[in-house]
Amino acid sequence: MTCRALPSLFKRGFAQQHHGITEPSVLIRKNLGSRQLVLNRPRRLNAIDMEMVDIMYPNIKAWEESEQAKIVFLKGVGRALCAGGDVKDVVNNVKDPNQHGLLQHQIDTEYDMIHFMGTMKTPYVVVMDGITMGAGGGFTSFAPFRIATENTQFAMPENAIGLFCDVGASFFLSRLDGHLGAYMGATSKIVKGEDALFAGLATHFVPSSNLEALETCLAELDDPTHDMVHQTIEEFGVNRDHTPSTYTLHGKDRRIMDTCFKHEHMEDVLVDLKNEGSQFSNDTIETILKRSPTSVKITHEHIRKGSGLSLKECLKMEHRLWQTVPYSHDFIEGVTAHVVNKTLPKWNPARLEDVDLDETRVKFFHANVKTRLHFTNSEDFYLHPYRRYGLPTEKEILDTKNLHSLRTVEDIVQWFDKDRNGKFGVREKVEDVLERNMN
Secondary structure, three states: OOHHHOHHHOOOOOOOEEOOEEOOOEEEEEEOOEEEEEEOOHHHOOOEOHHHHHHHHHHHHHHHHOOOOOEEEEEEOOOEEEOOEOHHHHHHHHHOHHHHHHHHHHHHHHHHHHHHHHHOOOOEEEEEOOEEEOHHHHHHOOOOEEEEOOOOEEEOOHHHHOOOOOOOHHHHOOOOOOOHHHHHHHHOOOEEOHHHHHHOOOOEEOOHHHHHHHHHHHHOOOOOOHHHHHHHHHHHOOOOOOOOOOOOOOHHHHHHHHHHOOOOOHHHHHHHHHHHOOHHHHHHHHHHHHOOHHHHHHHHHHHHHHOOOOHHHHHHHHHHHOOOHHHOHHHHHHHHHHHHHOOOOOOOOOOHHHOOHHHHHHHHHOOOOOOOOOOOOOOOOOOOOOHHHOOOOHHHHHHHHHHOOOOOHHHHHHHHHHHOOOOOOHHHHHHHHHHHHOO
16 A cells, blocks of 8 residues: 555545435445445545444344344445544544543444444344455454455555554454464555455455345345355355456465564564565565554554454453554654645654564553443454354364375365365465465
8 A cells, every 4th residue: 555545545524415415424224134234425435433333333233133134234335345434533532632532432332343243143244345444344354254356455554644453453363374464464455356355354255246136135035044144145256266366465475474474573574574585575664664663563563462362352452552552643643644734754753673662562552541341242252253154274274184184285175175165265275375384
């Protein structure tokens, strides 16, 4: 992501007008057993604010209790599902002490809603048919069914505005294969199309031309189970022999990510990238050095911590960070520079080596905070309970190879092809994992 692209992703939204009539920022639609939340700020890429949360959350909770609501959808109008939060409003609230309570209420509610979305009993389907960034990633990443299309663009770009990768990123980025999540967090990498499926960000890949028919079919299911929803989505997805138009997160570049981003300290990550010396490594260094040094270190630390925490523990950690990070220099500077003035931000400290990791832990992670996060329900998990609907993870592939004494690459491909019922992406994923781990 370039700095010039950032202002369009972090703008204040407003109610959408159509032929002089103001429409709500979130549309509520019902079709048989289907209930839909449709984010409706297309001119602002469906940037989320408190008004939208106040529409979304009560409906989600009501549908979870309703016997008539069989399946819940989240999607967006226009070319985005959701490009993130309304950061200009957030900065204004940070600057005004009289608004701190309002901002805290918004953070409390959003984090509780994200947890609720991830622990619903009602099947929850998110359609990432476009830009899915920041808050959009949080609304998406805990859903059992995360549909990518050829239009998907997924990223967590918060380091570029002096914040940190939030909305549950410490959980979902830390669960990606190897150190892919650390790479994404540090660089704001935009993952497109089929790459979202290969990375584990999406569970299914469905051409956008099939979405309307898929939604109709799902709405007509009687008492759908999660398995029924999964099978139906697969029927509208691409075949196993589909040729991906986007396939970049594999091979040498993935090996570099795992080798370089394994370190505790970001300075060591940059040293390894410099020593590796490829164009990919040099581009990665250049990108990281444009980000807020404080944000980069906070994000790297909380992804590493998050790998050993449950969903609720990750959300509580981020909730604490939200009570410290936005009130430091870089967040106000980043939003003001990128979004308001269209200039390059002046970070303070300006260099990674000037940000002491131990001091960062004390100041941000272990600070005394006023507010504790409370959840509507008590559900929790360390691994997503519906992860079987996506492609197999790297660990699953290697463990299965050893457990079943599978000798050849083709043996392993065939095992997972059968296990995933001919799912697209199995061959590409298995072959890449084995090529990187058997040489």
